[in-house]
Amino acid sequence: MTGKTVDFSDMAQAFQQQWETALSGWWDQVLESPAFLDAMGQGLETGARARQQYERAVDDSLSAMHLPTRADLTRVARIASLLEDRLLKVEDLLLELRDDLTARLSQAEEEAVKARIEAAETRLELRERLGALEARLAEQG
Amino acid sequence: MVASLEVLRFLKTDPVRRARPGRTPHGVIHRQGSSRLLYFPSPEPRHTPLFVSMPLINTWSIFDLLPGRSVIEALTQAGVPVYVLDWGRPGPHDRYTTLADLVDTRLGRALDRTRRHAGRLPDALGYCVGGTFLAMHLARHPGCVGRLALLCAPIDFHASGRLARWATPESFPVDAAIDGFGNYPADIIRGAFAWLRPMGQWSKWATLAERIDDPDFRALWAHLERWSDDPVDFPGEAYRAYVKGCYFDNALISGGWQLAGRPVDLGAGRVPAHVLSAERDHICEPPAAEALAGVWGAPVTTERLPGGHVGVCVGARLPAALLRWLGA
Numbered sequence: 001m002t003g004k005t006v007d008f009s010d011m012a013q014a015f016q017q018q019w020e021t022a023l024s025g026w027w028d029q030v031l032e033s034p035a036f037l038d039a040m041g042q043g044l045e046t047g048a049r050a051r052q053q054y055e056r057a058v059d060d061s062l063s064a065m066h067l068p069t070r071a072d073l074t075r076v077a078r079i080a081s082l083l084e085d086r087l088l089k090v091e092d093l094l095l096e097l098r099d100d101l102t103a104r105l106s107q108a109e110e111e112a113v114k115a116r117i118e119a120a121e122t123r124l125e126l127r128e129r130l131g132a133l134e135a136r137l138a139e140q141g
Numbered sequence: 142m143v144a145s146l147e148v149l150r151f152l153k154t155d156p157v158r159r160a161r162p163g164r165t166p167h168g169v170i171h172r173q174g175s176s177r178l179l180y181f182p183s184p185e186p187r188h189t190p191l192f193v194s195m196p197l198i199n200t201w202s203i204f205d206l207l208p209g210r211s212v213i214e215a216l217t218q219a220g221v222p223v224y225v226l227d228w229g230r231p232g233p234h235d236r237y238t239t240l241a242d243l244v245d246t247r248l249g250r251a252l253d254r255t256r257r258h259a260g261r262l263p264d265a266l267g268y269c270v271g272g273t274f275l276a277m278h279l280a281r282h283p284g285c286v287g288r289l290a291l292l293c294a295p296i297d298f299h300a301s302g303r304l305a306r307w308a309t310p311e312s313f314p315v316d317a318a319i320d321g322f323g324n325y326p327a328d329i330i331r332g333a334f335a336w337l338r339p340m341g342q343w344s345k346w347a348t349l350a351e352r353i354d355d356p357d358f359r360a361l362w363a364h365l366e367r368w369s370d371d372p373v374d375f376p377g378e379a380y381r382a383y384v385k386g387c388y389f390d391n392a393l394i395s396g397g398w399q400l401a402g403r404p405v406d407l408g409a410g411r412v413p414a415h416v417l418s419a420e421r422d423h424i425c426e427p428p429a430a431e432a433l434a435g436v437w438g439a440p441v442t443t444e445r446l447p448g449g450h451v452g453v454c455v456g457a458r459l460p461a462a463l464l465r466w467l468g469a
């Protein structure tokens with residue numbers, strides 16, 4: 001006997017960690033084994049086939065009752081989706097057209113403003129020349 | 142024993158069903174099929190808007206889990222308007238949606254509407270497969286964003302750990318699965334992710350029992366459960382092309398991949414990219430994400446954050462890293 005007290009919470013924690021590590025190692029071996037991978041692939045394939053057969057059976061039953069099938073509804077939804085896509089392409093074109101028009105408009109506006117500035121400058125020059133002429137006339141007169 | 146009783150008492154209150162993720166105010170500015178472009182305005186917009194491409198196989202609300210633990214809330218509060226592409230829930234007719242429809246058309250249109258709404262070129266962030274799609278899009282259509290950040294987005298799929306070892310032509314009959322199921326079922330994807338780390342389920346309950354007295358943790362646990370209980374199907378034909386191109390052929394690294402008659406060449410990427418990976422990510426291990434640096438056509442920086450593939454989204458470190466990257 002050493003006289004030390006045993007800390008059960010530390011022991012439990014250590015045991016838990018060891019258990020986790022051991023189990024993780026075991027899972028790693030299982031999950032990477034060829035047998036597991038084969039089974040996973042086969043399970044997925046079987047599930048997919050079963051789903052396909054189930055849907056076909058449901059569709060056949062609905063067809064026999066002259067009711068719309070899941071495939072019919074999917075087809076209609078697909079057509080709606082393609083129509084939406086075409087509308088969005090038109091929207092894209094309109095937006096590009098608007099960009100183009102805005103660019104052209106701003107270019108035209110810029111040119112118009114430049115022309116007005118030039119005209120105003122010409123008028124100012126003329127006014128200055130007129131003022132100079134008037135001053136010379138006043139000197140001579 | 143006492144903790145177990147407390148857990149039972151907690152579960153009896155039906156906390157998962159009562160959890161309400163995705164509460165940051167937002168509007169919808171564009172729709173296509175089941176997908177929506179969400180706009181989260183900033184109370185004081187001061188920075189370049191951020192476009193976010195979420196994964197297809199879960200809802201977007203992991204980025205807005207609950208107040209105080211929301212990436213979107215943190216970004217908008219810091220002055221970054223956020224646009225989120227929510228891919229939505231595909232219907233049976235979406236089994237015909239191709240990968241090119243998603244990568245080129247849907248993503249391209251969402252980026253275009255974001256630029257028009259924001260009035261300027263946004264920066265972009267892609268999470269998980271949403272990030273892979275974003276990188277593919279930007280390599281095929283450069284110039285629609287200013288900068289790119291990828292969070293836990295696989296690029297070198299053969300470096301993504303156990304998932305890559307499972308998703309081989311020998312063990313994964315993807316053709317039979319899509320022919321049979323149509324869209325690839327969300328429950329199978331969720332199951333596969335759970336089996337990637339079987340002890341994760343045990344840890345989840347053990348952690349809840351350990352921290353059952355912490356009300357913040359209880360709320361976080363319930364919201365995470367709510368989010369992970371709500372997976373989304375993957376459009377069938379798109380999934381077939383994605384698995385074959387990315388997992389079977391690892392074509393983002395090996396090259397030679399044609400999508401809708403055009404090459405997918407990440408070397409054509411022209412915007413600077415920042416790769417964020419999570420240290421304990423078991424779905425996209427850090428080397429799988431960081432491989433972008435070897436193939437992207439513009440400078441790439443990398444950063445590792447603590448946490449796992451999902452946990453990285455609910456801590457304070459991700460918003461801080463994003464704000465640093467955005468210069469906000």
